[in-house]
Amino acid sequence: MKMKLWLNPAIIILVFMLVNASGNLRVHCSPETSTNGGVEEARVKFWEAYNATVEAERDGAEVGEAVKKLNNALDYVLQAQHLAMQGDMEHAFLLTQASIQLSEETLVLTQELKQQAENLRYTRSIIYIIISIALLILCICAFFIGRRMWKRRQQKKFMDMRVKGTVGSE
Amino acid sequence: MSSDKMGEEEKTVAVAVLSAIIVLASLLVYTLLTPVPQKPFVSIYYLNSEKKAENYPELLVLGENNTFLLWVGVENFMGKIEYSSVLVKVSNGTGQVDPSPADPDHSFEKVLLDKETWGFPITMTMNQTGNHRVLFELWLFDEFENIFIYSRSWCSLWLDVIES
Numbered sequence: 001m002k003m004k005l006w007l008n009p010a011i012i013i014l015v016f017m018l019v020n021a022s023g024n025l026r027v028h029c030s031p032e033t034s035t036n037g038g039v040e041e042a043r044v045k046f047w048e049a050y051n052a053t054v055e056a057e058r059d060g061a062e063v064g065e066a067v068k069k070l071n072n073a074l075d076y077v078l079q080a081q082h083l084a085m086q087g088d089m090e091h092a093f094l095l096t097q098a099s100i101q102l103s104e105e106t107l108v109l110t111q112e113l114k115q116q117a118e119n120l121r122y123t124r125s126i127i128y129i130i131i132s133i134a135l136l137i138l139c140i141c142a143f144f145i146g147r148r149m150w151k152r153r154q155q156k157k158f159m160d161m162r163v164k165g166t167v168g169s170e
Numbered sequence: 171m172s173s174d175k176m177g178e179e180e181k182t183v184a185v186a187v188l189s190a191i192i193v194l195a196s197l198l199v200y201t202l203l204t205p206v207p208q209k210p211f212v213s214i215y216y217l218n219s220e221k222k223a224e225n226y227p228e229l230l231v232l233g234e235n236n237t238f239l240l241w242v243g244v245e246n247f248m249g250k251i252e253y254s255s256v257l258v259k260v261s262n263g264t265g266q267v268d269p270s271p272a273d274p275d276h277s278f279e280k281v282l283l284d285k286e287t288w289g290f291p292i293t294m295t296m297n298q299t300g301n302h303r304v305l306f307e308l309w310l311f312d313e314f315e316n317i318f319i320y321s322r323s324w325c326s327l328w329l330d331v332i333e334s
Contacts, residue, residue: 047311047313047316050253050281050311050313051313053251053281054250054251054313057250057251058250063251063283064283067251067281067282067283070281071280071281074279074280074281078279136192139188139191139192139195140188143184143188143191144184147184
């Protein structure tokens with residue numbers, strides 16, 4: 001009863017496929033959604049949206065609107081959690097879906113806010129450069145014109161003194 | 171030739187003085203426009219039912235005034251938004267605090283903008299006689315770890331509950 005040579009790898013592959021398939025099955029049969037009405041999923045999405053908002057704020061975006069949406073999403077998650085604890089999975093699921101929707105909207109909004117902030121920063125830096133150059137030119141002009149006026153005044157003073165001196169000697 | 175040389179010297183001095191003035195002016199403007207950095211902090215506090223820091227409930231009588239209302243306030247001065255959680259715990263006053271290992275009786279969560287104050291009412295009922303300590307702990311969300319971390323900000327209220 002010797003096993004044929006080609007049969008060994010075939011059995012190994014078959015066993016590997018079975019193990020892999022059961023692994024996938026485990027992942028797909030994650031009981032989260034069924035046991036807590038999708039609260040965990042909604043929380044994870046909320047964290048993702050929150051992290052994106054933090055990042056947008058760090059980039060200089062005005063995140064007031066995003067935070068409002070986040071708080072609405074959070075309210076839905078907390079309500080869903082409460083309902084899930086009472087056993088009302090159907091309503092909990094609806095609320096978590098609404099929360100996920102809001103979190104996704106927040107993610108889109110934060111991207112827009114980040115883009116706006118970047119544009120604003122670019123425009124500001126250009127304005128600052130233009131103002132700096134204009135001020136520099138103004139300073140240089142003021143300095144040289146002032147110096148010329150001061151010199152002229154000094155010369156006039158000197159000439160007046162000479163004229164006075166000449167008149168006095170006569 | 172000599173006057174030309176003087177002119178050159180004068181120009182050099184003028185440019186040097188002008189450069190110095192520009193550099194000093196820039197530094198001055200920068201200093202004036204840059205705000206003084208503040209140490210970031212969060213705080214938590216409670217007020218009585220009339221939102222005043224006085225006449226807190228102290229002595230509760232079972233069946234008479236053992237239900238009370240407090241206003242809890244949280245201030246965010248961290249310089250950024252904060253996802254905060256307030257845990258309300260009740261202990262008999264002998265256990266560890268900061269943070270207390272007791273399970274929270276209530277929890278409240280909100281995302282706060284920078285410099286935002288969040289106030290909310292909480293109604294509590296004490297059903298057991300004895301000395302109790304109501305603890306309000308503030309936890310902040312860590313966006314890197316995706317968990318709440320204790321902020322070391324807390325406050326507590328001592329209550330004496332007696333039978334009627």
